[in-house]
Every structure is written in C-alpha cells, then in structure tokens.
Amino acid sequence: MKIVLPANERSMEKGISVSFGRAPYFLVYDTDTQEGVFIENNAAKSQGGAGIKAAQTVVDTGAKALLTPRCGENAADVLKAANIEIYQSINGSLENNISTFNKGELKILSEIHAGFHGKGGE
Amino acid sequence: MRIAVLSGKGGTGKTLISVNLAAVSKEAIYIDCDVEEPNGHLFFKPENLAAEYISVKIPLVDNELCNGCRICAVFCQYNALAYINQKLLIFDDVCHSCGGCVLFCPEKALAEKEKNIGIVQSGTSGLVHVITGILDTGEASGVPIIKKLMQNAPAGQEDVFIDCPPGSDCIVMESIKDADYCVLVAEPTLFGVHNLKMVHDLVRLFRKPHGAVLNKCLEGYDPAAQYCEDHGIRIIGRIPFDHDLGTLNSNALIAARENGKYREVFTSLLQKVREEVQDAAAIDFKR
Numbered sequence: 001m002k003i004v005l006p007a008n009e010r011s012m013e014k015g016i017s018v019s020f021g022r023a024p025y026f027l028v029y030d031t032d033t034q035e036g037v038f039i040e041n042n043a044a045k046s047q048g049g050a051g052i053k054a055a056q057t058v059v060d061t062g063a064k065a066l067l068t069p070r071c072g073e074n075a076a077d078v079l080k081a082a083n084i085e086i087y088q089s090i091n092g093s094l095e096n097n098i099s100t101f102n103k104g105e106l107k108i109l110s111e112i113h114a115g116f117h118g119k120g121g122e
Numbered sequence: 123m124r125i126a127v128l129s130g131k132g133g134t135g136k137t138l139i140s141v142n143l144a145a146v147s148k149e150a151i152y153i154d155c156d157v158e159e160p161n162g163h164l165f166f167k168p169e170n171l172a173a174e175y176i177s178v179k180i181p182l183v184d185n186e187l188c189n190g191c192r193i194c195a196v197f198c199q200y201n202a203l204a205y206i207n208q209k210l211l212i213f214d215d216v217c218h219s220c221g222g223c224v225l226f227c228p229e230k231a232l233a234e235k236e237k238n239i240g241i242v243q244s245g246t247s248g249l250v251h252v253i254t255g256i257l258d259t260g261e262a263s264g265v266p267i268i269k270k271l272m273q274n275a276p277a278g279q280e281d282v283f284i285d286c287p288p289g290s291d292c293i294v295m296e297s298i299k300d301a302d303y304c305v306l307v308a309e310p311t312l313f314g315v316h317n318l319k320m321v322h323d324l325v326r327l328f329r330k331p332h333g334a335v336l337n338k339c340l341e342g343y344d345p346a347a348q349y350c351e352d353h354g355i356r357i358i359g360r361i362p363f364d365h366d367l368g369t370l371n372s373n374a375l376i377a378a379r380e381n382g383k384y385r386e387v388f389t390s391l392l393q394k395v396r397e398e399v400q401d402a403a404a405i406d407f408k409r
C-alpha cells in the first residue's frame with residue numbers, strides 16, 4: 001500500500017517536516033515494493049487553505065495512509081472523505097518513520113487542530 | 123468629518139480614544155470596525171438596538187451536473203475546494219466569496235447560496251449613534267461587514283469616528299478608505315514603535331492626512347515620540363498614564379462623561395483634530 005510523509009528535503013535520511021500543508025515535498029512510499037518517490041507540494045506557498053490543497057495532492061497519489069506530526073481540521077476532512085488514515089509520526093527521519101509504521105507501532109493521530117480561518121493553513 | 127483611529131495592535135487605547143472623542147463631540151457617529159472583538163459598545167451601552175444580518179455568497183454544488191473537471195478547484199486561490207471520491211467538497215470557512223468558481227464552471231454545476239457571517243448592530247447612547255460590526259467567529263473575512271458599516275454612515279455634517287481593526291491588512295484599508303483624517307495611537311514602548319510604523323506606512327500609502335496620539339505617557343524618554351519626530355509625524359495629543367483614567371476605562375466607563383478633567387483632555391484633543399482636518403482640507407484645496 002502507498003503511504004505519504006511530508007518531507008523537508010528529498011532524502012530518506014532527513015527528518016519528517018513539522019508541517020503538513022507547508023511541507024516543501026511529499027514522499028510517496030509503496031510499502032509493498034519498498035520504493036519511494038518525492039513529489040513537490042504545490043500547496044506550500046498558498047496564501048490560505050494550504051492544508052486542503054495538500055490533502056488533495058495526497059488523495060490524488062492513491063495513498064491509504066498519511067504519516068504526519070500534525071494536521072488541520074480541513075485537511076483531515078479531505079483525507080477522511082477519501083478514507084485515508086492519518087498516523088502520528090515520530091521524531092526522526094523518514095526512514096525511521098516508515099520502519100516504525102511497518103512494525104505497526106505508529107498511533108492514529110488523535111489531535112486535529114482547529115483551522116486558522118484561512119490565515120495560516122496547516 | 124470622518125476620523126479613523128488606528129493602531130498596529132489591540133489594547134493600545136484605540137477604543138479609549140475613539141469612544142471619548144465621539145463622546146465629547148456634539149453629535150457623532152461611532153463606528154466599531156474591530157469586528158473580531160468589538161468593544162466600543164461596552165462603553166456606550168447603546169439603547170434602541172437594531173440589528174441587521176450580513177451575508178456573503180458561497181458556492182453550492184449540484185453533484186448531478188458536476189463532472190469532476192476540477193476547473194473550480196484549480197481556480198480557487200484560497201483552496202476552498204477539493205474534489206474527493208467523485209464529490210466536490212466546499213470549505214465555507216476559507217471561501218472568500220469571490221464568485222470565480224461559479225463563473226468558471228463549464229457544467230454550470232455551481233450556484234450561489236447566502237451564508238450569514240455576522241451582524242451590524244446600531245443604537246444610541248446620548249447624542250452618539252453607535253454602530254457595531256460583529257463577525258461570527260471562524261469566518262474568513264470581515265470586509266463585507268466593514269463595507270456595510272461604511273454605507274450606514276454616509277458622508278454628512280456629523281462627526282464620524284471609526285474605531286479600526288488592529289493591524290494593517292485589507293480590513294484596515296477598507297476601514298480608512300473614506301476617512302478625512304487618521305489618528306495613529308501609539309504606546310511609549312519599543313513594541314509600540316513597531317506597531318506605529320505599521321500603521322504609519324499604511325496611512326502614507328493611502329496618502330491620508332494623519333497625526334499621532336501618544337497614550338500612557340510617562341515622564342522621560344519616549345521612543346514613540348522619537349519615532350514621530352524622526353518621521354515628521356505631528357503629535358496631536360498626549361494621554362497621560364493615569365490611575366483614575368485606567369480605572370474608569372477598565373470599568374467600561376467613558377472617562378469624558380464621568381470626569382471633568384478628562385472631558386477637558388478629550389475636548390481639546392477633538393479641537394486639535396478639527397484644526398488638523400481644516401488644515402489638511404486647505405492644503406488639498408491649494409493643490
């Protein structure tokens with residue numbers, strides 16, 4: 001299955017991005033073939049609603065799960081509509097997160113933070 | 123004359139000054155444009171209240187007609203639209219009601235529906251007509267409310283005092299657009315200078331005649347006064363840092379109505395503002 005992680009740089013050894021909507025890249029990783037590709041997050045520079053647009057990108061990859069440190073309300077609504085599970089990532093590299101996910105040790109993200117009414121946009 | 127009172131952030135005395143200026147003017151209209159946190163009405167406690175709902179238009183999709191082309195979602199610069207699982211999702215709270223998506227949908231699958239975003243409330247307090255804009259929490263933009271507030275106070279003989287929202291973004295621009303004169307309220311701290319610079323840049327951009335009122339003044343060095351001197355901003359008044367004034371204000375009482383001393387302070391400030399407005403008009407006339 002495909003999973004998505006927000007990334008600061010195009011490197012598996014680098015850390016996961018602290019922001020979902022504003023992350024410069026997404027890693028789209030296939031847990032079956034163990035291959036990943038980095039795609040650009042074209043929502044990163046949006047004025048508002050970045051989370052919504054970023055979530056649309058994730059949906060369009062066909063992924064079944066998103067691993068992220070945080071996620072806004074609107075983005076979570078988009079992901080929910082597409083039946084994508086949101087997992088709480090851990091500190092550390094993308095690689096680490098993927099192996100922890102594979103072991104089934106990541107928790108479902110429980111805390112969805114309220115939006116910033118178009119002014120911020122996670 | 124229309125006087126806009128601004129400051130870079132809330133809590134600098136913007137409301138104190140606009141409320142008291144309105145209170146010492148003979149007949150005045152006080153407009154609270156600080157729609158996210160209007161508090162002028164707490165001082166005026168207006169009577170004979172009337173309220174009007176303000177609504178904006180947001181898109182409504184007909185899923186039968188929508189073919190998922192996503193032209194609307196790509197167009198929307200606020201990212202209020204997403205197309206998921208063969209369905210268009212519309213996020214009201216980030217929609218800015220530009221109407222673009224409705225216009226561009228090739229299938230005519232989008233229509234507009236009204237959504238309330240807040241109210242405009244008006245009432246009277248003595249000789250002051252008090253108009254308050256109140257934006258519902260979580261709404262994207264208060265600009266439609268400001269526009270309505272401005273329509274409610276057409277240019278006329280009365281003095282109009284506009285209590286602007288804090289900051290310097292588009293909602294503030296909308297509030298000062300028709301003002302004859304801008305009063306910049308500043309506190310005598312370095313942070314106050316930063317806030318003063320923000321609004322000063324804005325009024326210069328709009329070429330509005332303006333002057334500064336320094337609030338909470340103490341003896342000694344005042345960085346806000348220094349900033350005014352360095353940038354040629356006329357200081358039209360100083361409100362002393364004063365325990366009694368603070369107490370009246372924190373009890374939501376209008377100092378100029380309660381106490382002769384403050385009545386004097388604000389009457390002379392209003393006089394100064396009138397002179398400034400006349401000067402500005404004279405300069406404008408000569409141009």
Ligand code: SF4
Nearest residue numbers: 188189191192194227
């Ligand atoms: S533009 Fe019209 S048809 Fe295309 S996705 Fe949007 S609503 Fe549907």
Ligand code: SF4
Nearest residue numbers: 198217218220221223
């Ligand atoms: S009206 Fe404008 S802001 Fe609202 S969804 Fe349509 S395009 Fe986006």
